[in-house]
Amino acid sequence: MNLLIKQTSREDFSITENITREAFWNVYKPGCSEHLVLHNLRKSQSYIKELDLVAIRNNQIVGHIISTKAKVVDSLNKEYEVLCVGPLSVLPNFQKKGIGERLLKESIEIARRLGFRGMILFGNPDYYHRFGFKNAKEFGITTKDYQNFEPFMALESFENSLIDVGGRFIEDESFDVNEDKLNEFEKQFPYKEKQVTDTQLEM
Numbered sequence: 123m124n125l126l127i128k129q130t131s132r133e134d135f136s137i138t139e140n141i142t143r144e145a146f147w148n149v150y151k152p153g154c155s156e157h158l159v160l161h162n163l164r165k166s167q168s169y170i171k172e173l174d175l176v177a178i179r180n181n182q183i184v185g186h187i188i189s190t191k192a193k194v195v196d197s198l199n200k201e202y203e204v205l206c207v208g209p210l211s212v213l214p215n216f217q218k219k220g221i222g223e224r225l226l227k228e229s230i231e232i233a234r235r236l237g238f239r240g241m242i243l244f245g246n247p248d249y250y251h252r253f254g255f256k257n258a259k260e261f262g263i264t265t266k267d268y269q270n271f272e273p274f275m276a277l278e279s280f281e282n283s284l285i286d287v288g289g290r291f292i293e294d295e296s297f298d299v300n301e302d303k304l305n306e307f308e309k310q311f312p313y314k315e316k317q318v319t320d321t322q323l324e325m
């Protein structure tokens with residue numbers, strides 16, 4: 123497929139927020155909040171412009187991925203810089219064509235080039251295992267609340283690059299969404315109906 127992956131330009135910030143909204147809408151809950159997360163990540167200290175990427179097909183943006191700075195903090199409060207991957211979004215009509223795969227592979231490559239030691243995310247293990255992501259437990263990394271579960275995964279950038287890293291994963295505070303701010307932010311977008319769906323019930 124003819125697909126170009128490139129850094130997101132500032133003019134495409136709102137289009138990519140809308141793509142994120144379209145991709146996540148009603149998938150994990152009625153409506154979604156990932157477009158506000160993306161909006162806030164871009165204004166945060168965690169933002170890395172080289173890891174804010176779009177997928178373009180026939181001059182149309184059809185997918186987007188962002189990875190931002192995050193940290194793992196050990197019991198002695200020693201901090202290790204890592205990347206947090208997501209949101210990753212492909213427009214519903216363009217899904218299952220390998221676009222998500224291209225975006226993620228390019229991000230992994232850029233993260234290596236920039237020298238980040240690893241990437242961490244919450245997602246569907248069936249999807250992310252094929253890129254080498256493993257349960258974060260294997261690296262001694264837990265969530266902020268000391269939890270481990272299959273959808274919480276990590277990927278080493280280089281062999282053993284997470285071997286010395288262990289502790290709680292702390293991502294940017296943009297991921298903590300305030301419902302009032304979300305309702306306010308939603309007013310900028312075309313109306314979409316919030317629905318309870320089967321995919322939410324499976325989660």
Ligand SMILES: CC(C)(COP(=O)(O)OP(=O)(O)OC[C@H]1O[C@@H](n2cnc3c(N)ncnc32)[C@H](O)[C@@H]1OP(=O)(O)O)[C@@H](O)C(=O)NCCC(=O)NCCS
Nearest residue numbers: 145146210211212217218219220221222223244245246249
């Ligand atoms: C998750 C998401 C980003 C994946 O993007 P995508 O472009 O659909 O993913 P890919 O095409 O790379 O892979 C998806 C599937 O299509 C298959 N596939 C890949 N290339 C394909 C091709 N050329 N033809 C047919 N199928 C293909 C993959 O094997 C994979 O199969 P699976 O059903 O076993 O998982 C996308 O579905 C999305 O935006 N979902 C909503 C938001 C979301 O959940 N984001 C991720 C949160 S963790």
